[in-house]
Amino acid sequence: MLKQQETSIPQHRKVYEILRSHITGGVFGEGDFLPSENELCTVHHVTRPTIRKALDRLTNEGYIVRHQGKGSIVKGSPKGVGILSMTGTTSAIGQDNLTTTIIIKPEIRTWNQAFTFPLTKAEIESGCVYIERLRLVNGKPVFYDITMIPNVNLPRFTSRNFENKSLFDILRKHYHIEVRGGEQQLLAIVADEKMKGYFNVGQGHPILQLNRKIETSRAGFYIYSQVFCNTDEYVLYGTF
Amino acid sequence: MLKQQETSIPQHRKVYEILRSHITGGVFGEGDFLPSENELCTVHHVTRPTIRKALDRLTNEGYIVRHQGKGSIVKGSPKGVGILSMTGTTSAIGQDNLTTTIIIKPEIRTWNQAFTFPLTKAEIESGCVYIERLRLVNGKPVFYDITMIPNVNLPRFTSRNFENKSLFDILRKHYHIEVRGGEQQLLAIVADEKMKGYFNVGQGHPILQLNRKIETSRAGFYIYSQVFCNTDEYVLYGTF
DNA sequence: TTATTTCACTTGTATTTACAAGTAAATAGT
DNA sequence: ACTATTTACTTGTAAATACAAGTGAAATAA
Numbered sequence: 001m002l003k004q005q006e007t008s009i010p011q012h013r014k015v016y017e018i019l020r021s022h023i024t025g026g027v028f029g030e031g032d033f034l035p036s037e038n039e040l041c042t043v044h045h046v047t048r049p050t051i052r053k054a055l056d057r058l059t060n061e062g063y064i065v066r067h068q069g070k071g072s073i074v075k076g077s078p079k080g081v082g083i084l085s086m087t088g089t090t091s092a093i094g095q096d097n098l099t100t101t102i103i104i105k106p107e108i109r110t111w112n113q114a115f116t117f118p119l120t121k122a123e124i125e126s127g128c129v130y131i132e133r134l135r136l137v138n139g140k141p142v143f144y145d146i147t148m149i150p151n152v153n154l155p156r157f158t159s160r161n162f163e164n165k166s167l168f169d170i171l172r173k174h175y176h177i178e179v180r181g182g183e184q185q186l187l188a189i190v191a192d193e194k195m196k197g198y199f200n201v202g203q204g205h206p207i208l209q210l211n212r213k214i215e216t217s218r219a220g221f222y223i224y225s226q227v228f229c230n231t232d233e234y235v236l237y238g239t240f
Numbered sequence: 241m242l243k244q245q246e247t248s249i250p251q252h253r254k255v256y257e258i259l260r261s262h263i264t265g266g267v268f269g270e271g272d273f274l275p276s277e278n279e280l281c282t283v284h285h286v287t288r289p290t291i292r293k294a295l296d297r298l299t300n301e302g303y304i305v306r307h308q309g310k311g312s313i314v315k316g317s318p319k320g321v322g323i324l325s326m327t328g329t330t331s332a333i334g335q336d337n338l339t340t341t342i343i344i345k346p347e348i349r350t351w352n353q354a355f356t357f358p359l360t361k362a363e364i365e366s367g368c369v370y371i372e373r374l375r376l377v378n379g380k381p382v383f384y385d386i387t388m389i390p391n392v393n394l395p396r397f398t399s400r401n402f403e404n405k406s407l408f409d410i411l412r413k414h415y416h417i418e419v420r421g422g423e424q425q426l427l428a429i430v431a432d433e434k435m436k437g438y439f440n441v442g443q444g445h446p447i448l449q450l451n452r453k454i455e456t457s458r459a460g461f462y463i464y465s466q467v468f469c470n471t472d473e474y475v476l477y478g479t480f
Numbered sequence: 481t482t483a484t485t486t487c488a489c490t491t492g493t494a495t496t497t498a499c500a501a502g503t504a505a506a507t508a509g510t
Numbered sequence: 511a512c513t514a515t516t517t518a519c520t521t522g523t524a525a526a527t528a529c530a531a532g533t534g535a536a537a538t539a540a
Binding site for chain 3: 010011012046047048049050053067068069070071
Binding site: 251310 | 524531533
């Protein structure tokens, strides 16, 4: 058996990616049984501990549930990475219905802090890429978000098109930056003048606010985002 | 080496529990290095894969971060399981400052649905234990929560004292029910008359509402809870 | 002294092997 | 026909072993 060397991506990660894409892509639907661990072994040419590591991750992230003696059952695809548990707005709603309007195009700015989060010296010195977007679900404005990303080693980033694209997908595909997790604050506020205009709501309308510091696979590289949500029609949904 | 048999609790789970309690208990503080995997092996009389499985879980739940070539560093204890990522209110704030007033003592009720979540036939037939609590952080009312638990196989549950106790700790210790995860909805609302009274706030005050369906280690056993939060002074904080 | 290499240590990945335990269908017995 | 048992699957746990790869300090060479 030849050693994996080509890409230095671990086998269990590869298997995880494949199975995950098969679940999100609809190859396996909700309620379907995954092939047994031994079958997966022969298919992917790895041993059971490797397969199990991939399944462990899928289990943790809520894609599957496993039952001793029965098998691994697919739980669900899009809900597994809702807005509260992992990535951004796109995965929470489902890309089909989500359209994005750029309010402030990506531009380099200086910053001293990111919302309520303090910054390191290195972050302050490098400046940030600043974006403001209004996001509409089925034509209705639901999210208004401000994103700040440290301006380090992201070639051609400001010239990219962010309309109807997931920021996290862009970072993943073009810069090999993956979201690992992060911390967030949640609070309920009343809409200010700006929000009233964007969301087209009246005086005293309640708005849900999220401040997030998002950790990535690149050490020391954090993404900061502030999201305002009108939860009148679309509540925030997430698994944990 | 003698086989573990006594309790049928897996070794990696035991090690996880021990390390977790040492982190939450302050034996290891934030920034401390955990003993190396090999050291933990000799201490707990298990092999590295077993230790690594325990560390995997601690990593997933945010208690530690691991760095190849360096070691495992303790990240933090209470924030790791904030209100949004895992368990209940208690772990989000820190038990020290949290006091609880029971508004409606645990009582058996009939139910047809749990907030926005539909119920199975079995759940409807068994009825539920209903609790309403007001929770104060440093003397200020911050959370008002309604909890509904299926009334099945929970001896002496309604007669237990829930003042200043974590519901999840009680389930864990006395009934061996552990929280696995769940789904939740978040929205911002304005305080109604009831909330205005409980939180001592004025007209039109924004309130953060959570509806949660919490999955447990007992198959088919879900806990339903609705939480209202006044985020004026204490925002919801969580890691993911 | 300074720069480089070596080495001991850490976690990361992967295989192989073995048995335990839950599930469900096929089978044998009554 | 019905019940109990066997059997063949499934996932769960655990050990022993090996090597890869990152880290940092000590030893070494310039």
